[in-house]
Amino acid sequence: MRVKKFLRETYWGDEFLIEDDGEDQVLKIVKASVDRSFFFNEYAKLKRLRLPNVLLPERLKISDGKFLLFYPYYHNLAPLENLSDQVAKQLLKLFLFLSKVGVTIP
Secondary structure, X not given: OEEEEEEEEOOOEEEEEEEEOOEEEEEEEEOOOOOHHHHHHHHHHHHHHOOOOOOOOOEEEEEOOEEEEEEEOOOOOOOHHHHXXXXXXXXXXXXXXXXXXXXXXX
8 A cells, every 4th residue: 555645634534545456545544533343333334224425435444543444536536725715716706796786795
């Protein structure tokens, strides 16, 4: 396993782009303190439900007391800073439009 780059920091943990056996994957290292049995029981329940919009990790691992989640890598993942810039630009356009049509925002 080789770390290619840091993708983003999230509420639950940091995400990295890794290469494992020639395949790109996203590795999430969970920062939150979670009980081991609770974690695996909840994962098993989610997997059984087969919810259509829930991305489940392909595999799980515990290393040095941290949970490692391995997800498939989709090339459209952008670093969090880029997403924040995009959202800020969209909000600015929205506020400019609303001010032109006479809507005041408190």
